[in-house]
Amino acid sequence: MEPTDCNGYCICVHCNLRILHAVGTPCRETMCPQCGKKMMREGSYHHQLYLQKLGEINHESSSTNKGK
Ligand SMILES: [Zn+2]
Structure with a gap:
């Protein structure tokens, strides 16, 4: 099993x-x-x-992931 910690994405905000x-x-x-x-x-x-800050600014209350 591969550790999931090694996977994932880097994101540019x-x-x-x-x-x-x-x-x-x-x-x-x-x-x-x-x-x-x-x-x-x-x-x-x-x-x-960072996303929380954005959400407060945009008044976005949805907690579901967009996209995939
Ligand atoms: Zn960038």
Whole structure:
């Protein structure tokens, strides 16, 4: 069984680009290939905080995942 911790995506909150997480490289040390900003681990604590902030601003109350 593979540990799911090694899978997942890095997400750029600046341009919403998602790339497959590179094992061994922290997402926050990965630069977005599109806009050059630091990325963060999708679903991580910091990412969720960011989404919460966005939700408060947009008044979005849905907790379901969009897309897949
Ligand atoms: Zn970006």
